[in-house]
Amino acid sequence: MNEILGRYGTVLAALALFTLLALLAPNFTAPMNLLNVVKQASYLAILAIGFTLALLAGELDLSVGQVATLASVVCAALVFAGQPWPLAALAGFLASLVCGVVNGVAVTRFKIPSLIATLAVGVIATGIAFLITGGIAYVGRFPAGFVALGRGTLGPVPLPVVWLVLLLAAAWFLVERTRTGAALSATGEAPEAARLAGIDIARIKLLGLVLSAGCAGLCGLVLTAALASSSPTIANEFLMRGIAAVLLGMTTIEPGRPNLAGTLLGTLVIAGLGNGLTLLGFPYYVQDIALGLIMLVSVGFSARFLTEAAFGGAR
Amino acid sequence: MRTLVTLAAAAAISLAAPAPAGAVKLGIVAFQMSAETHARTANAAKAVAEDKGWEVTLLNSAGSVPDHAAQIENLVQKGVDAILLAMGKPLQAEAQLKAAAAKKIPVVTVMSGTSPHTLFDVTVNEFEVGAKIGVYLLGLLNYQGNILMSRYEGHGGTKIRGRVMDIILEENTGVKVLGTHAMARTQSWREDVKAGMEALILRHAGQFQAIWASFDGQAFVIDDILQAQGYKKGQVFLTGVDGGQEAFRRIRDPNSLFTATVAIPFELMGEAAVDSLDDILSGTPKSEITPGPYLFMDAVLVDANNVPAEGEWPW
Numbered sequence: 001m002n003e004i005l006g007r008y009g010t011v012l013a014a015l016a017l018f019t020l021l022a023l024l025a026p027n028f029t030a031p032m033n034l035l036n037v038v039k040q041a042s043y044l045a046i047l048a049i050g051f052t053l054a055l056l057a058g059e060l061d062l063s064v065g066q067v068a069t070l071a072s073v074v075c076a077a078l079v080f081a082g083q084p085w086p087l088a089a090l091a092g093f094l095a096s097l098v099c100g101v102v103n104g105v106a107v108t109r110f111k112i113p114s115l116i117a118t119l120a121v122g123v124i125a126t127g128i129a130f131l132i133t134g135g136i137a138y139v140g141r142f143p144a145g146f147v148a149l150g151r152g153t154l155g156p157v158p159l160p161v162v163w164l165v166l167l168l169a170a171a172w173f174l175v176e177r178t179r180t181g182a183a184l185s186a187t188g189e190a191p192e193a194a195r196l197a198g199i200d201i202a203r204i205k206l207l208g209l210v211l212s213a214g215c216a217g218l219c220g221l222v223l224t225a226a227l228a229s230s231s232p233t234i235a236n237e238f239l240m241r242g243i244a245a246v247l248l249g250m251t252t253i254e255p256g257r258p259n260l261a262g263t264l265l266g267t268l269v270i271a272g273l274g275n276g277l278t279l280l281g282f283p284y285y286v287q288d289i290a291l292g293l294i295m296l297v298s299v300g301f302s303a304r305f306l307t308e309a310a311f312g313g314a315r
Numbered sequence: 316m317r318t319l320v321t322l323a324a325a326a327a328i329s330l331a332a333p334a335p336a337g338a339v340k341l342g343i344v345a346f347q348m349s350a351e352t353h354a355r356t357a358n359a360a361k362a363v364a365e366d367k368g369w370e371v372t373l374l375n376s377a378g379s380v381p382d383h384a385a386q387i388e389n390l391v392q393k394g395v396d397a398i399l400l401a402m403g404k405p406l407q408a409e410a411q412l413k414a415a416a417a418k419k420i421p422v423v424t425v426m427s428g429t430s431p432h433t434l435f436d437v438t439v440n441e442f443e444v445g446a447k448i449g450v451y452l453l454g455l456l457n458y459q460g461n462i463l464m465s466r467y468e469g470h471g472g473t474k475i476r477g478r479v480m481d482i483i484l485e486e487n488t489g490v491k492v493l494g495t496h497a498m499a500r501t502q503s504w505r506e507d508v509k510a511g512m513e514a515l516i517l518r519h520a521g522q523f524q525a526i527w528a529s530f531d532g533q534a535f536v537i538d539d540i541l542q543a544q545g546y547k548k549g550q551v552f553l554t555g556v557d558g559g560q561e562a563f564r565r566i567r568d569p570n571s572l573f574t575a576t577v578a579i580p581f582e583l584m585g586e587a588a589v590d591s592l593d594d595i596l597s598g599t600p601k602s603e604i605t606p607g608p609y610l611f612m613d614a615v616l617v618d619a620n621n622v623p624a625e626g627e628w629p630w
Contacts, residue, residue, distance in 0.1 A: 033392040135499035278389040284375035
């Protein structure tokens with residue numbers, strides 16, 4: 001019983017929360033509202049999946065918010081310069097991958113703790129975003145084809161949810177069905193043992209950080225399409241919520257360990273809570289306090305793993 | 316921990332707005348409650364709505380466009396009777412405002428610009444505001460001398476004020492701009508202004524007679540720099556735009572160099588937006604409230620001659 005509660009306690013708590021909201025919050029269970037909650041969760045989930053992959057490899061990526069912003073700004077700048085949107089989106093995505101490579105090289109080659117390296121790369125990404133924009137937002141004037149990527153639907157399902165499902169499936173396949181995925185987990189959990197088993201842990205950590213940045217880039221692009229706008233701070237606040245989602249996910253399914261199902265649950269809880277509190281008429285600061293409490297409780301479960309990821313074990 | 320969570324839950328429940336039967340449900344979304352002007356508008360709107368017995372849900376987008384869009388979406392799902400955006404982003408939230416219009420939820424904005432999906436924007440004419448302060452400042456200089464400028468191009472209003480000042484300077488060639496700092500960052504803008512203007516003030520020490528700032532917050536930072544460098548009242552004229560108790564205090568302060576501001580009636584605009592929504596919900600046609608996409612309010616130029624006493628307002 002204790003094992004079940006330890007493993008699925010957060011899932012049960014989330015179910016209890018959603019049941020409470022269904023009973024108390026008007027329209028919470030309306031299909032349109034539930035689709036909205038999933039859509040609102042999808043942007044954060046796309047970013048948090050990448051964060052989870054880096055954490056699985058034992059590294060903390062604090063640049064995700066700014067990298068998502070940089071991808072958005074690069075794409076928007078090229079669209080506004082008259083470039084075709086597929087090319088602009090590709091350039092934005094590539095910009096995010098470059099950030100991931102710089103993170104990975106800093107951590108694995110120069111042995112800089114990921115906490116410091118990714119913070120620094122995030123600051124650089126912000127600087128470049130301001131350099132490109134001059135602090136001014138790109139609004140409107142995005143081609144309809146690009147905007148549809150964020151605002152379109154497949155049947156009743158918003159396209160951002162479709163992108164999330166595809167990404168989640170790919171990430172799940174990587175982690176659960178490939179040797180690289182097993183190497184990611186082994187590197188994060190026991191780097192010395194992984195090294196002795198012949199795993200190139202530097203390469204695996206670099207891969208984790210590149211995947212994290214790539215997911216952040218995708219998040220930035222989907223956000224840009226959904227909002228038909230970009231600015232040098234568009235996704236910066238996603239870092240804290242991404243961390244909260246992943247930490248919450250680490251309290252369940254595989255407690256103490258980053259896991260994709262837990263991360264998805266974490267993003268759904270955060271989005272559902274925000275939606276539910278609004279439906280109940282709570283003022284905005286209650287939502288901030290609720291998010292802070294979630295982080296506080298979650299971090300207790302995952303403190304050891306996070307400390308090792310932030311300051312580094314073997315590289 | 317259990318006690319802490321219980322206390323937090325109890326506090327949160329006590330903060331949920333009780334809904335009087337049949338009360339109008341109003342959703343207010345302020346884009347950035349940490350900005351004094353946004354908070355003044357939203358808090359005044361909330362107060363006047365609650366005086367009418369309405370149920371108010373006040374949300375803060377914390378400067379995040381994705382949050383802004385999600386919050387409007389959540390209010391639409393909540394089924395509010397009306398929505399008010401304080402310094403909102405209707406272009407970026409176009410899809411959400413379209414959904415509100417489809418559900419026949421009237422949306423009035425304050426200083427947000429216009430949208431085909433909102434009724435009108437309660438605002439001041441920023442061109443008039445820019446002209447008032449620009450002509451006033453050159454008048455103080457008797458149309459001769461040198462000035463420094465602190466601009467901000469990332470906000471519609473401040474950008475217009477800067478453009479109007481450019482035209483005034485083009486027409487009055489006796490006044491030269493020795494240096495300009497264009498604020499780029501929004502999250503650490505005080506440091507940005509301090510660094511940029513400190514450098515300009517030191518470089519042109521003794522050569523300038525006035526400083527034009529695009530909004531009062533910038534002018535306050537500049538005022539502190541000038542005072543720290545030993546400048547005395549009257550030695551340099553310093554102007555801003557926005558108004559507020561801190562601006563009035565500085566105008567009264569014999570040590571401050573802050574000379575004048577154009578006071579924008581944020582509280583009155585918030586109240587006017589709620590009163591307008593009240594009329595709309597009572598069946599008054601929009602055209603009877605204002606003929607076009609704007610409901611203009613008057614902004615008042617305030618200097619030492621008409622500065623109000625502590626706690627008072629110039630209207």
